[in-house]
Amino acid sequence: MSEIEPPFRRIAAAIAARITAGELGPGDRVPSTRAVMRAWGVALATAAKALDLLRQQGLVETHPGAGTVVRAPAGAPRRSSAAAPSLTRARITTAAIRLADAEGLDAVSMRRLATELGTGPMSLYRHLAGKDELVYLMMRRVFAGRPLPVPPPPGWRARLTVVSRTQWALYRAHPWLAELVSITRPRLVPEAMAHTEWTLAALAGLKLSLTERLREAITLPAYVRGVALAHSAELAATKDTGLTSSEWWGEREQEVMAHLNSGRYPHLSTMDAAVVEDLDGLFEHGLARHLDGLAARLRLGA
Template structure:
């Protein structure tokens, strides 16, 4: 009988090794632990074994999956706050918005309820309504706060393409930093807030003087934000899935590996099977690819001269 059969199973051995690194301080709170693929290489185990080892550590509360960061060492819980109430005179709209922003970033927009905000701020729920008319105004203020934190430079770079790239990347950075944001920025029912409208004005200014019809310009300032927001919504869905399930994307694919291999080897999808398996969640590269191809197309359109609407 092998030592593994007598003692630890492979996944337990891997979990014990990572646990030791955490308890000895070799891996500190916030440090990224080895990915499942790295564990496969380092310990010569199957992917399912590596996945189970991380699941054990997650169940023990030693690690946590963070969207965009992978699996990291979990920080100790902060000491419980003393019960107490904040005097109403110390409550401000800015404090409410900052608190809501922190909750939404950590737990999702739904978690930033008025009741939760009141509890975090140590006030009665009705105190919030002396500063806000309700949830809709709070969401407007959250959007304004995020866009103010990602200001457009003045002056911007020369050239229409550089200006359009800049505004798209600024919006992308905001969406990545605040995964709940794409749900609030609608193209069909936009929020009429100055900071968002300034982005549209910036794009129209970038298009000034180009051989485009008014209709083409209007479509352009809708198409580019739609491109950025569409990819951001997919990224936000992955953040939400990781938060709700505790399973990172690469671990999720590991579970489906046998089914994927069976479908790809069936001969029904030869072109799909021939594609390189680039991580589907590499949203930054996907954004750069999509933005580049779109602007290449606009440049080609401008090179052909004026066309119909």
């Protein structure tokens, strides 16, 4: 393909390849415009053009309430609902996580999940009490999917680094997770509680008071979550505006430059947008400086 081919054509070609390979079969949902926007980092209009091209090519069709699905070839038998996998709590949870990852936690409703799973909303209530229980199961699943190493690495700093990076990886993979974690009213999720236990075990034996150890076990994950919330807020802004961060700043370039060239912000004018957008770099910088501070505190208390 030509390197100058429009992004929407490249996206349509990638989805078409999945259909041709049989990865997506007749009746299967294809990624929504929001999911395409997140996965390929494009504007909402570009994602919509990609799906529209697939419709023009006769590969997909849109059904009210069901979204865009792979179109069955003329004369081909429709998939039998009897062949669908049985409904279980695990299958519902998997579908909910996939939907939340693609479109955010607000998109997860019992009605929407029923549509995704090809069943009626009331069928879900035979397995779950409601969305609160579903969210609890989602949290357990994602935390369990990235366990902390056994045995832990030697040394308090290595252990705190591992648990912090594990949490960061979880938040990056599941942006909705950060908004569910609380330091004042935490959900009693065993797999998440294990992270606090790990942190306290790493601090045990250090020359810190009990209060200092408890505060450290709260403030360090709060820092990780804080940066993660910036990431989830950016995803939400992209979803709401249809503009990536670079596109949003590009639309405000003249206004930004007017302020920076005024001479009132000599230090702020040196800001590099690439540094701000590199959240992984910001996370690692803050983590290192936090642990440096703790090391200095331990040296002073020695």
